[in-house]
Amino acid sequence: MNRVLLLKATGLVTAIAAITLLVPGCSGTPDGKRQNDWPADHAGPKVVVSFAPLYSFAASVAGDDAIVKNVMTSKGPHDFDPTADDIALVTQADLFFVVGLGLDEKKAEVMRTRSGNKNMKIIELGEQLDKKDLCEGFCTHADHGADHKHDTDPHVWLSPTHAAKLVGFIRDELKSKDPAHAAGYDARAAAYIEKLNAVKAYGTEKFKDKQDKKLVSFHDSLAYFEECFQLNVRGVLTKKPGQDVSNKEMTELIRICTKKTSPVRVILTEPQYSTSSQGEILRKELVNSGVTDPVLVEFDTLETVRPDELTPDWYEKKMRDNIDRLAEKMK
Ligand SMILES: [Zn+2]
Incomplete structure (x- = not known):
């Protein structure tokens, strides 16, 4: 590049940098805040969850007493890499619920380290299940040598029975973080577990x-x-x-x-x-x-979600859809 071109290029970069500084909201929403900013007027626990089913679980228990935000949307736990906005989100969080079992806990650790938020507690919900409740990954190998080891299947949320247990762990964690609202967390968790039991009954009837x-x-x-x-x-x-x-x-x-x-x-x-x-x-x-x-x-294994679809009752709806589609084709 000759000198004139270089000067022009340098000028252009300076101009773009100046415009970037002048235009509000280049790093997030039009008001200049990152989309992930937590509300300033809410004193309750700030909770993040790794992906969509955990959002339904945590938001259903949290009610208005805690704020719950979901991290992974179009990329699920098998493919996800955190963006700068994801890191910004966890910077102020108190609790980070993940499934664990080798699925998403390492990504949460990376986010905690990069955010510098040493106070945030990462809770691996799947690890709190009884070992007897856990399944090994599927295996079709005929050759089971000494070096052959099965990993634990982490997809525990796809059983409403297991989901109800995860909801109980979330309830207990929220109560311990925010004991003043324990009664609310108890009541909402109990109501939501009823709904999960209803999903199980629905599927059991459809497949019986x-x-x-x-x-x-x-x-x-x-x-x-x-x-x-x-x-x-x-x-x-x-x-x-x-x-x-x-x-x-x-x-x-x-x-x-x-x-x-x-x-x-x-x-x-x-x-x-x-x-x-x-x-x-x-x-x-x-x-x-x-x-x-x-x-x-x-x-749908419920590992990804369209952000505008994510509501506390998303999990139930999607599970019933899965049950309906499968039951329709099974004979
Ligand atoms: Zn999966």
């Missing part, structure tokens, strides 16, 4: 007369849903969400799904990974192998 409860899940996420509603997950399409199955894994899935005595016809897809063709590839293979009426069913 199904003769064939076998399915293949999209990613390894259905263990708790399966257990809660007594379904039968025979395999998973992708070991890592967003990553295609290998030829070897697809061959094994086809073998599992085309067994003459126990064919599998229900294959789950996920809205988070809607561009994946893996489910359709398997479905066509099953058609070609003579399995009767193989179908794709969209199942």
Whole structure:
């Protein structure tokens, strides 16, 4: 670059910098505040949660006594990287609820470190469940060598029974942070747990007369849903969400799904990974192998959310939608 051009370029950068300083709101909303600013006129606990189901749980218990904010939206816990706004959000938070179990706790730790908020407590809700309530990840390996270890499946929120326990842990944490409003947290948690029990009863009723409860899940996420509603997950399409199955894994899935005595016809897809063709590839293979009426069913594992849809009753609605779609296609 010659000197004249360099001077022009430098001038341009200076001008842009000056405009940036003059225009309010370049780092956030039109009033110049970051979107994540907490209300100044609320003395209650400031609570962040890692992703959407935990928002429904915490906001339902918090009522007006605590402020709850959700971190992950379009990218769920498998793919999320915090932005500067996310870090700004946790800078003032008191409590950070995560699932833990290897899913999201490290991301919360990174956010705490980067924010410098040493006072914020990170609560790993899944770790508080009884060990006997936890499932191992799905496994189709035939070779169980000494080096072969299963991780815990972290998708505990997909069982309303487990969700109710997580709600209890959230209630206890809020009570200990804000004892003056303990009665409110108790009452709202009890009311919300009733709603979760109703979701379980709804699903139990919908699935009870199904003769064939076998399915293949999209990613390894259905263990708790399966257990809660007594379904039968025979395999998973992708070991890592967003990553295609290998030829070897697809061959094994086809073998599992085309067994003459126990064919599998229900294959789950996920809205988070809607561009994946893996489910359709398997479905066509099953058609070609003579399995009767193989179908794709969209199942939302509730790991992402459109921010404008996120309300305290979001979890219940989405779970009922999942139950409805699956029950409609199961026979
Ligand atoms: Zn997942």
